[in-house]
Amino acid sequence: MNNTRDQWSSRLGFILAAAGSAIGLGAVWKLPYVTGTSGGGAFFLIFLFFTLVLGTSLLLAEFAVGRKTQKPPVEAYKELAPGTAWHWLGILGIISSCLILSFYAVVGGWIITYFVRSLSGSLTDPASGNHEDLFGSIISNPWEVGISHLAFIIVTIIVVQGGIQKGIERASSIMMPALFLIFLILVIRSLTLDGAMEGVTFFLQPDFSAVSGDTILFALGQAFFSLSLGVSIMVTYSSYLSKKDNLVRSASSIVGLSILIALLSGLAIFPGVFAFGLEPNEGPSLIFTVLPAVFSEMAFGAVFLSLFLLLLLFATLTSAFSLLEIVVSSVAGNSPGRRKAAAWIAGISIFILGIPSNLSFGLLSEWLLFDKIFFDQIDYLVSNILLPLGALLISIFVPLKMNRAELQDELLRGSSLGTSFFNTWFFIIRFVTPVAIIFAFLDVLGIW
Numbered sequence: 001m002n003n004t005r006d007q008w009s010s011r012l013g014f015i016l017a018a019a020g021s022a023i024g025l026g027a028v029w030k031l032p033y034v035t036g037t038s039g040g041g042a043f044f045l046i047f048l049f050f051t052l053v054l055g056t057s058l059l060l061a062e063f064a065v066g067r068k069t070q071k072p073p074v075e076a077y078k079e080l081a082p083g084t085a086w087h088w089l090g091i092l093g094i095i096s097s098c099l100i101l102s103f104y105a106v107v108g109g110w111i112i113t114y115f116v117r118s119l120s121g122s123l124t125d126p127a128s129g130n131h132e133d134l135f136g137s138i139i140s141n142p143w144e145v146g147i148s149h150l151a152f153i154i155v156t157i158i159v160v161q162g163g164i165q166k167g168i169e170r171a172s173s174i175m176m177p178a179l180f181l182i183f184l185i186l187v188i189r190s191l192t193l194d195g196a197m198e199g200v201t202f203f204l205q206p207d208f209s210a211v212s213g214d215t216i217l218f219a220l221g222q223a224f225f226s227l228s229l230g231v232s233i234m235v236t237y238s239s240y241l242s243k244k245d246n247l248v249r250s251a252s253s254i255v256g257l258s259i260l261i262a263l264l265s266g267l268a269i270f271p272g273v274f275a276f277g278l279e280p281n282e283g284p285s286l287i288f289t290v291l292p293a294v295f296s297e298m299a300f301g302a303v304f305l306s307l308f309l310l311l312l313l314f315a316t317l318t319s320a321f322s323l324l325e326i327v328v329s330s331v332a333g334n335s336p337g338r339r340k341a342a343a344w345i346a347g348i349s350i351f352i353l354g355i356p357s358n359l360s361f362g363l364l365s366e367w368l369l370f371d372k373i374f375f376d377q378i379d380y381l382v383s384n385i386l387l388p389l390g391a392l393l394i395s396i397f398v399p400l401k402m403n404r405a406e407l408q409d410e411l412l413r414g415s416s417l418g419t420s421f422f423n424t425w426f427f428i429i430r431f432v433t434p435v436a437i438i439f440a441f442l443d444v445l446g447i448w
């Protein structure tokens with residue numbers, strides 16, 4: 001289809017882009033609120049376990065498919081399993097990515113709105129009153145959040161239509177470390193608030209009596225979500241990798257960075273929740289009500305809050321790029337003209353698909369589908385059904401349709417790890433991952 005495929009300029013460029021895809025709202029916005037609604041420490045521990053064992057293994061599996069074939073997902077599955085229905089796995093990934101981006105961009109819009117408001121200092125002003133009421137009034141105003149939702153999508157489209165740009169790689173290398181730094185400052189402030197320890201205990205001390213089947217499925221979905229797994233995005237990104245790169249080392253860096261950010265965000269949020277007498281199980285609004293309160297306790301709070309929101313916006317955008325990139329590269333390959341049209345058509349359609357999610361906190365808040373507002377229903381469908389399903393199919397596909405010796409060669413290339421590492425990985429991907437996912441599904445259905 002094309003013989004001049006883009007490549008990452010360096011291994012670091014790839015790690016930054018893949019970590020940029022992984023690190024985003026999953027760790028900073030979603031993990032705290034899902035931990036809050038799922039009982040705290042036990043959830044976090046199960047999430048960590050799934051991330052380390054199943055997440056890392058699946059990440060390697062997606063890398064192996066992408067780098068082996070050097071093709072976008074649908075083509076990659078076609079090449080590895082010609083004449084079968086397996087290319088539907090690529091299509092499933094594209095559909096799931098569109099659904100994720102539809103609600104992801106809504107939250108991206110909230111961040112833009114908060115950023116704009118924080119510039120005036122009004123969010124951290126003690127006179128601004130109750131942060132929960134403020135959040136409620138902001139997100140239920142369809143125009144303000146509608147415009148920032150659209151703005152978020154447009155920025156995503158503009159960057160993605162230009163291809164894998166040097167700009168993203170370079171900007172990530174400054175903004176990601178800056179995000180870590182400001183997170184550290186925030187964590188220190190949070191941990192020194194009066195009553196902070198209660199939050200740390202909630203976040204890190206497991207209480208397994210709070211664990212149900214749903215908790216396990218949520219933790220599994222969250223682990224896949226925060227590593228961008230199950231939708232073949234990592235297949236897409238690794239298809240631009242050079243044959244020389246060491247996949248295991250890249251995967252470990254990506255998993256390590258995501259876990260670090262997840263820990264930091266829990267340590268930033270939960271002490272604040274308890275210190276200010278808020279409820280940890282408040283749902284998607286959690287960080288938007290807690291963070292302004294924590295920042296308002298700091299010297300130069302307004303400046304730090306604006307800076308934090310700007311960096312979070314950036315982390316959110318780099319994840320959104322990957323979600324649109326998979327759609328665009330699948331339909332347009334590398335042809336610049338077609339990329340442009342594909343990016344706009346897909347981006348605007350995803351914006352429209354996201355409108356009911358956006359309105360479900362305001363105009364459509366009474367409109368329930370199976371007991372959940374539209375936004376929550378789409379998130380549940382994607383995170384707890386489509387992502388684990390995609391992951392299950394990938395973990396069946398890879399050992400079944402790829403040659404074991406070739407897999408070993410792909411994964412161990414350039415690394416000093418030996419056959420025993422490969423054999424362990426192969427065992428996890430072949431048996432442990434599918435069995436764990438199937439049990440999590442059965443458990444929720446009440447069958448097991």
Ligand code: TRP
Pocket residue numbers: 021022023024025026027100224225226227228229230231233319320322323387
């Ligand atoms: N991982 C990103 C986050 O945590 C979101 C994301 C980007 C994603 N691409 C994905 C989630 C693919 C699932 C699948 O914010």
